[in-house]
Amino acid sequence: MILQISKKDQLRIKYAIAFFLLLFLEVLIALYVHDNFVRPYVGDILVVIVLYCFVRIFIPRRYKLLPLYLFIFAAGIEILQYFRLVHILGLENNTFLRILIGSVFDIKDIGCYGVGCFWLGIFELIKNKTKY
Numbered sequence: 001m002i003l004q005i006s007k008k009d010q011l012r013i014k015y016a017i018a019f020f021l022l023l024f025l026e027v028l029i030a031l032y033v034h035d036n037f038v039r040p041y042v043g044d045i046l047v048v049i050v051l052y053c054f055v056r057i058f059i060p061r062r063y064k065l066l067p068l069y070l071f072i073f074a075a076g077i078e079i080l081q082y083f084r085l086v087h088i089l090g091l092e093n094n095t096f097l098r099i100l101i102g103s104v105f106d107i108k109d110i111g112c113y114g115v116g117c118f119w120l121g122i123f124e125l126i127k128n129k130t131k132y
Helices: 007-032 038-058 066-082 095-101 107-129
Strands: none
Touching (some): 007 038, 066 107
């Protein structure tokens, strides 16, 4: 008996692998990189790409506006940091959630999310043009 995996499931597997690899890279950056470029900028660019791969595990077909939606989501979380969401929710002592949500607003982070989403949009365009 030969197990056949549909194209949709193959895509899900590829996005799951990419998600876990990029998440691992993000954790390594967060734990071990303490510089003025990779951690603050590359890490923020990668975070939207990690989210993209996560969403694509569940929605493997093309979703034209996904990069835009991810940008709005990431920018919204950053804006909530400005309003001190972690403190409002009483999570300032929960290290994991404080890091996950973030506790320091920085307008440059929104720019990095934009760069990451821009590259995701380019990726979508290229991927879909080579499909035909």
